[in-house]
Amino acid sequence: MTGLHERHLAVSPEWLALYYRHPLELTHGEGRHVWDADGNRYLDFFGGILTTMTAHALPEVTKAVSDQAGRLIHSSTLYLNRPMVELAERVAALSGIPDARVFFTTSGTEANDTALLLATAYRGSNQILAMRNSYHGRSFSAVSITGNRAWSTTSLSPLQTLYVHGGVRNRGPYAELSDERFITSCVRDLEDLLGHTRGAAALIAEPVQGVGGFTAPPDGLYAAFREVLDRHGILWISDEVQTGWGRTGDHFWGWQAHADNGPPDIVTFAKGIGNGMSVGGVIARAEVMNCLDANSISTFGGSPVTMAAGLANLSYLLEHDLQGNARRVGGLLIERLRAVGARSQAVREVRGRGLMIGIELVRPGTDEAAPEAAAAVLEAARAGGLLIGKGGGHDTSVLRIAPPLSLTVAEAEEGAEILGEALRAAL
Structure with a gap:
C-alpha cells in the first residue's frame, strides 16, 4: 500500500x-x-x-482556462457573465428545444436535481417515472430515482418513484421479443402503470444507460413513450450526462435516436462539455424553466473559468467533427x-x-x-x-x-x- x-x-x-x-x-x-x-x-x-x-x-482548453483565470476567476450568477451567456446561447441553439433556456450547474447530479425540481414544480407532483437499471447521480433526490441497486444508497426519498421497463434490451421479461414487439410491450407496461398513478411529473431516462453498463432500448422507444406521456401531460427529461455532445456518433444528443415527435421537454448535461472542468446544466423550454416562483441563484454554476473551458471545448469538438x-x-x-x-x-x-x-x-x-x-x-x-x-x-x-x-x-x-x-x- x-x-x-x-x-x-x-x-x-x-x-x-x-x-x-x-x-x-x-x-x-x-x-x-x-x-x-x-x-x-x-x-x-x-x-x-x-x-x-x-x-x-487540450491546448485550446488549457489556454482558455489560463486566460480567464488571469482576468477573473469568480463572480456568481448575481452579475452578468459574458462566457456564461455565450455558452448558453450555443447550447440552446444546439439543443433542438424551441425557446430554450439554460441553467448551469457544477455536476450532472446537480443538473438532474434541478430538472426534478423544475418538473415537480411545473406539474405540482412529486411522482417521477424512471427506468429500471438507471443511474442519475449521488444527491438525495437523484439516488431516489436511481433504478440500479448497486448505486441506490437509501430507500428514503423525497419523491415517489415508479420504474418502467425498457432501458435494458437483452435481459428481462421482453428480451426475447423483436424490437417492434419490445417497444409495443414497454409502451403497454407504461400505459398500465399510468393507470395506477395520480399524475406523474416526468419520466427521466438516459438514452444509453451509463453506469448500468451501456445498455439501450431499440431506437424509437422514447418517441413511443412520448406519445403516451403527452396524453397525460407528463414531461420527458433526457439525461444526456454521458450521451451528449456526439459521443454516440450517430447523433449529437442521445435522444435524437428517438426523435420522431420532437425534443424532450428538459435535457440535462455535464461531464464532457467541460473536458474535466466542473460543468453541468439543464436545458428546458422557457415555460418549464421559468415556472419557479422563488429566488434561485448559483454561487459556482456558470463560473467564468468553467464557462471559458466549455466554450473552447465545444468549439474544438464542432470544428474538428x-x-x-x-x-x-x-x-x-x-x-x-x-x-x-x-x-x-x-x-x-x-x-x-x-x-x-x-x-x-x-x-x-x-x-x-x-x-x-x-x-x-x-x-x-x-x-x-x-x-x-x-x-x-x-x-x-x-x-x-x-x-x-x-x-x-x-x-x-x-x-x-x-x-x-x-x-x-x-x-
Missing part, C-alpha cells in the same frame, strides 16, 4: 471506491494518454468517467472488440454506439453475470497499459469503454489488442 493510499484511507469515507488492488495516482495526461506517479504510460479508454471528452491537456470521428473510429473499435469477444465464452455481448462501448461478461456456459471476471480484466488491462471502466446492473460485470472523442484509428487498434490480451490473460 502506498503512502498516498494510506493517507486516502485515513481521511476518506469507506464508501469512496478506488479502482484496482493497488490504486493508481494519475499525475498528467496528453491527448489520449495519461501517466501515473511511477512514470507508467496508459492509453485512456475511460476519460475520467466519460469526462475528458476531447483530449487530455469529433462526432463524426466517434462514429467512424467507434465503428472500427466495436468491430475489433466483437471479434475479440467472439473468441471468449465469457463474453456475452459487445454492444455500443460510437465511442460508448460495453463488453458484458458471464460465467462461461451460463447467463450468470461475472463481476469477478470484470475486475480481473480491469487489472489485466491496466497491466497492459490500458485504462477502462466497469459497470452493469446489480453485478458490475460490464467493461465500459469510452475514450476521448479524438481517438485515432491506430489508438483504437492498440486498445483493442491490449483488451484482447487482457481477456485471454484474466479469463
